[in-house]
Amino acid sequence: MTTTLRETKDALVRRAQRQMRDHFGDSQLTTRQKLALTCRVLFDGGHDAGLAGQITGRGEEPGTYWTQRLGLGFDEITEDNLLLVNEDLEVLEGEGMPNPANRFHSWIYREREDVNCIVHTHSLHTAALSMLEIPLVVSQMDTTPLYEDCAFLKDWPGIPVGNEEGEIIASALGDKRAVLLAHHGQLVAGGTVEEACHLALLIERAAKLQLLAMAAGTLQPLPPEQAREAHDWTSTDRRHQANFAYYARRALRNHPDCLTEGTTVR
Template identity: 30%
Template sequence: MATQPRQQESCSEAEWTARQELAACYRIFDMMGWSESIYNHITLRVPGEEAFLINPYGLLWSEVTASNLVKIDSQGNKLCASPWPVNKAGFTQHGLFHGALDWAHAIVHTHTPDAMAVCSSADGLTPTNFYACFFAGNVAYHDFEGITVRAEEGERLLRNLGDKRVLMLRNHGPVVLGETLYEMFFNYYMLQRACEIQVKTCALGRPVTVPPEVVAVHQRDRDEVALKDFGRADFEAWVRKLDRMDTSWRE
């Protein structure tokens, strides 16, 4: 993704690139209708640091820019000058995953209606559509314990996540983790699609379940069409569309 040369004097080139990519991600999510007022979070680890970037608490996702993202540590301490607070529920959950999982560089948690509906259903995500089949066997679940602001819930979140990269918080919403922002973005895109289609299919009647042996073939053949640097081409395509509408996120 092309970046502007202008950057904050107080941050490195690597951090500024991360800031621009994360700001773009917030704007794309908002453009897709996946934002929730001033709530929910997408976080990105600052390259080479034990710190991550998060949205300012009080701004809509459509107002997020590279420079107003807040840099914090896993305890929620601000590591940059910012007039904006940080949502405790955001750094409690995201700080836990960033701190405990060295591969989890990018994390998103949303409250989209369809994803929340699937999280609130007894069967969760089912292999009943093209997108959902990619996630069969690769989704973890965590029972609802209220707003995630208590550190002691962290042990159970990590245990329930296990080796998965999608954690469905029951009666709440999904958490998607990735080694890169691009991976997280594209997996979330497919998960959101899977949930939307499942909700619509269930409204029509009894869904058709795909047999396990077909799911296995479907997942195997995904590698035949996947591009290198998983999700990057998709993310950059949406950035181009975003730039045709508004470039203020780069500031």
């Protein structure tokens, strides 16, 4: 006999949150493994633009982070060919050189102690939307993790290899988790690799939806109260962990060379 059909929405939300805490958790993968998987996930998700874009994750020592080697595409990244660099982009571990554009990652990590992973790509639909010089509009339920959480940089500062660009992009991001960069692409900043990976997929989907909807008619806004509720409901560690585990399993089936042989994702 049912016992929940008369429960309030708040009670059902709390019940679901308890169940997610019981059933989902950290994958026990290393940061390097998560970053390598994220590169493959995003490659499959339409974020490939040749050698453009950087995915980074904080290292154990302050002022260090892992990133891919310049010259390798997202589909070639493995846990073994990532580089550990410092804020000056000097290689501390690994072989090769990092992308010089990683400099603005150093600025964001300095400004945002809560950020542990940054994904910057020139994914097709975010890049197309950026050409219109208009902000991202979140108007569909699946993309509400970005509701009131995506900034907009309207003025293109040029190639992002100088400290000036680092200051500009870090300032534009502010305290949000994402920013659309006009004439450039997108950037998301997550507290975990799982969060950043999920948000990067979502911002590309949101941009695609926005372009499709704009071509068909006029975008209609979400009710703010419900949109904020959905933002918070979907923006939890357990949600990010569950989403990432699915994306990672799929990526590992497509790219078994990504991780050391025998590594599995729960």
